[in-house]
Amino acid sequence: MGRSIEVVVLGGGYAGVMAANRLRQGDKVKVTVVNPRQVFVPRLRLHQLVGGTHDAVVDYREVLAEGVELVVDSATHIDAVGRTVSLAEGGSIGYDYLIYAVGSLSAGPQVPGIAEFAYPVATLEAAQRLRSVLLDTPVTATVTVVGGGPVGTETAAELAEQGRSVRLVCGGVLAPNLHPSARRTARKYLTKLGVEVIEGPDTSVTAVRAGSVELGDGRALASQVTIWTAGFGVPDLADRSGLRTDAAGRLLTDETLTSIDSDRIIAAGDASAPSDLPFRMSAYIAGCLGAHAADTVLARIADEPPAPIDLAFQAMCFSFGRGTGIFQLLHKDDTAKRVYFPGFMGRKLKEYSCAASVKHLATEAHKPGSHHWPKDGGHRPALLRARNENVTTPSA
Template identity: 60%
Template sequence: MTKNNGGRTHVIVIGGGYAGVVAANRLTSRDDVAVTLVNPRPTFVERIRLHQLVAGSDDAVVDYKDVLSEKVELVVDAATGIDRDTRTVSLAAGGPLRYDYLIYAVGSGGGAPQVPGADLTYPIATLEQAEVLRRAVAAAPADAALTVVGGGATGIETAAELAEAGRTVTLVCGGQLGSYLHPNGRRSVAKRLAALGVTVLEGPGAKVTSVTADAVRLADGGQVRGHLTIWAAGFDVPDLAARSGLRTDPAGRLLADETLTSIDDDRIVAAGDAASPSGMPYRMGCQSALQLGPHAADAVLRRIEGGRPDAVSVGFNGLCVSLGRGAGIFQFSRKNDTAIRFHLGGRAGARMKEFVCSHTIKQLTEEAHKPGARALKAKDDTREQRVQDARENRPVHAA
């Protein structure tokens, strides 16, 4: 079908995650703009709680009626293509939907393991994957050893959550534990994991080279035996942009300028994990998504008004990691996302993590009821220079 919006400008947002929802809500500030959100699931997924879903302490979903403006039309379907010539989005079950402007906020998923036996692992990057893993963990004997691969935030949180629930866990980092963290914060995390009984394997020798039904083999020749192997290493993005003839960066993110506008089409704006402004994407996560989403919406609204959008400005406060229900860490950072020596740990860190999770939903709700509620200010004063320094020899992947 082709949308008929009574002469209003129609904006389609592809992706109902943190960036997509806040962008869609913000767009409703104009009555002459019709907004459609296309998402393959009927509920909003709290990805930052998926490790809790696996351990059984949260369901990690929120009804869209609680976070999405009633002015936004929700289409539960998967986008399969973008036709720039006809300005339409093809859908798996319905469509096509016609747009005047499009916000590309397709998000990210788990990085597929590039090792023999990858199909024997349990990824945790999506709701469906986490639900499968939860059932597998529940079915495993109480004394079964579990292996978590990935030393980043997701791997740490998953290992800690399962260990606190009484499981025997080995965390295979494939490198350094919590590479983002300052050494002070890393020591704090290592201490907490040790207290929970988690065995942590670090260094280049702890890189997984293959997986079998009951073990992972490592680069140093060793192996870790376990009943389940949970894969929490890396993220990738959907290939919708590349399949639709839009240029992407090497990781498949949509290439955009500093206003988040596609370098191929000024009616397509990127947001969230799948956005690559100037080929220098921000760290994936809800912290950047909740800033990129409003910027993307503002860029579209400015273009509707006939103006040029402002350059994106994203500033970071740090990284919040739960270490079970009883502890956590908030690693403070500079606005350019560089960790500093200060962190908040223990029970205070756990309370901060829960505040972040709850406040994230609150921010979406506020934008639904009062579009434009999120004030966006210039924060990272170093980005302009870094972008200028990196303009030459930036790899671009043609679709």
């Protein structure tokens, strides 16, 4: 009898868990997940953890397939030649195939004062720390949330619903992925909750101080607690391991999600950059990429050509506290349609989406290979062709 194929999955988030579960289709495939914590974190709930309406943790026994080994540790280095991963607690683990699904973090401290005076929300530990700080802060204290995307908008709304004095600094337009009509509705909901929305040109935060934030237009605004949700960053594991990455540090891959440096390393989720054209940060997208990464590994094990990623977008959603939401329908190319569901229905659809993001993992754990997603068919290939033509065509 031949030996088992060892597949190591770095990261136990939406992408990593989906990949690990789907790999259970393979005969003689042994799957190990390396993750720094022993609970699954549904990141869609972190703003609720900050607001005290959800603990944002799920037992891995509910979402990880039986037979998948969980190693609670962090990877410090990948040896692509020797096919080993060094671990923070000591020792290393070997692999035949590696799935790189380390997720994303808050952006690094490009703005002065972020590290010293601002609180991120991107990880369980960061959200727990912020929750503790808020519990020790009077409700009347001014809280400034920096970032007008989903995390910033939802965090601002969650805290305002509790009666806190909240300001949302967008650094541009509020919720840029929403259709303009849905964006107007979002402003209405935030205003009703008492959130002061600051958006438009020159509203980016240029510095964070103890007790204030400074804007590009020269204003200095009092802020007893500043929450930072702007920007995007990923762990630097790939870069430190000598693997090629994009400008943000995401692992560069081809369209099958295979690393351009090693056909034994496949990436998925926020830390992957297929063809240097990464997908938007999203739990839904991460799960689909995780499933496709597993399919690529299984194809390579079977000595079959892996397929390129084919993924269509459907919707994105925002919650505005516990009673109201917006469920925005999307075109396959990730642009907003005019159609969206506001109010109570939007909130119900948002809650369904949050629950479904975990349920899909549990379903894949019990029925490996069952996760399916809508296909795009043409948009992404067209984007790649257009980009390549722009690169190869000499300027006039």
